[in-house]
Amino acid sequence: MVLFARVVEAGSFTGAARDLAISKSAVSKQISRLEDRLGVRLLNRSTRRLSLTEAGAAFHEGCRRVANEAAAAERTVSRLASGPRGELRVNAPMSFGIRHLGPCLADFLQHYPELTIDLTLNDRQVDLVEEGLDIAVRIGVLADSSLIAKRLAPSHRVVVAAPAYLAERGCPERPEQLADHACLRYSYQAAGREWRFRGPDGERRVRTKGPLAVNNGDVLRAAALDGLGVALLPTFFVGPDLRAGRLERLLPDWRDAQDSAVHAVYPANRNLSPKVRVFVDYLAERFGEAPYWDDGLAF
Amino acid sequence: MVLFARVVEAGSFTGAARDLAISKSAVSKQISRLEDRLGVRLLNRSTRRLSLTEAGAAFHEGCRRVANEAAAAERTVSRLASGPRGELRVNAPMSFGIRHLGPCLADFLQHYPELTIDLTLNDRQVDLVEEGLDIAVRIGVLADSSLIAKRLAPSHRVVVAAPAYLAERGCPERPEQLADHACLRYSYQAAGREWRFRGPDGERRVRTKGPLAVNNGDVLRAAALDGLGVALLPTFFVGPDLRAGRLERLLPDWRDAQDSAVHAVYPANRNLSPKVRVFVDYLAERFGEAPYWDDGLAF
DNA sequence: TATGATTGTTTCCAATTAGAAACGATGGCG
């Protein structure tokens, strides 16, 4: 229809072909096919002159409208494709979002004034497609799926306790000794009860016990700060507490065997929209392999 | 764009494929190509669920409008293609138009109430395409062209004269004798001066002379009626005069060697519009190989 | 009145697109 409109407006097949950068044989054949499909002759053509039939004139009216609408629609889309613009719908885990995403949004949005963000924080596994999300931040080991996962930062978990607790119960030197401590742990996590470490002489597993299991990191941290016990928490959670001396890191020679990472997860890579790309790039730059929350900590 | 709109509205590729009676692989590939061309992902697809991206939602809005406009345009055209409707632009020679086309229009239009006629009468050779005409009635031998010519009726020319003239000058029995008569003839016609006949013993040519040459049949006829001389005129012109005895036919055993025909001429045959078809058929039926204007005359 | 230039169409071949079937992934259902 766009081609037909162009032919009418150019006044010739050859002119339309030139305008649309296709061959005149393609124009001729497309118009013929269109006429056959509609069952009407649209253009009367003598070798050197074109004229519209009654049907052609009516159809051209419609084609012109179609061509305009189509061009407008493509312009709208191209605008969204040409730069970071529009609304970015983000999902993230509650605690990470509050601590590390929230504080950077103002700066990010300042860089991209045509972008707005709709951030949803929750700890359940959401379906990006179903919820119409552009991107989710996820921490841990990822189940493989059709989505793209981009690593934003490492996520180390460390064993921590309050100085008061250590003064009272002593400081464990080897993972096995944790079995005799009050261990605060995540509930509803696969191996929440068993802590695994990799150290100088291999891997060790410890079955922990303690007065509290909870499915929220903030509660866990608060309990540790109150000297209720020993907790295994990500550094993005307790980095400031360690630097401030409110918590102390135990077993510094042992690394959590389940070390994982912070990921950005988003659908497909082909035709990734600029808004998603700039957000992912921004986060990867801001966090990185040595994120600020690990400053002063060694691994 | 129509396909994309359909996918969004059906909520699945498979559903859209079914609606449009194409394969789902075609749908999948077309959407992918569209996304590549626009440089944006329009739909996020997990195996069992589709959701629109921001760009997809904006584009769908436009596609819906495009699809509606396109459907409306096709409906309009299909209506014109589905039956005799609209305006029929006709061209015909002046005298034939007045005598034989005009009188049948009322009857014709009564059969096709959704049709209107724009009839132009003139004797110059018009360019159908340039003038935007649907059909022309032409009499004589046709130059071949890209147009279709449908024979509507034979056109016989006969030699006639008024009884008064014959009483005074006598009745020629053989073509050669016309050379001694006052011959009234068409001017500006190739062989207007030379009359050719086919008779019992072959073809004869007669070089005529006379007091009047004119490029209009009505004037010629009036002159003959007035007894000014002998004229060679088509029967559709002088049929009534012959039957009424106002004119008499000479040389009944000799036929005009240039016998020609009444034709309907129109562009191309492929996708001939119903309005043209019914008009041509109507005229062919009304005139035919033994047209009413030849009633009572023998050839 | 002939010639050259330009138009839309056709032809032949290459490139693109559609279709059938297989595939991998996911949700519903027992």
Place this chain on the structure above:
DNA sequence: CGCCATCGTTTCTAATTGGAAACAATCATA
């Protein structure tokens, strides 16, 4: 928890469409 049905994608082949050149028809020009 496993099976089946269904979804979108991929693969391979067949059909369709596009392009360059040849063609037929017309107009402008000399």
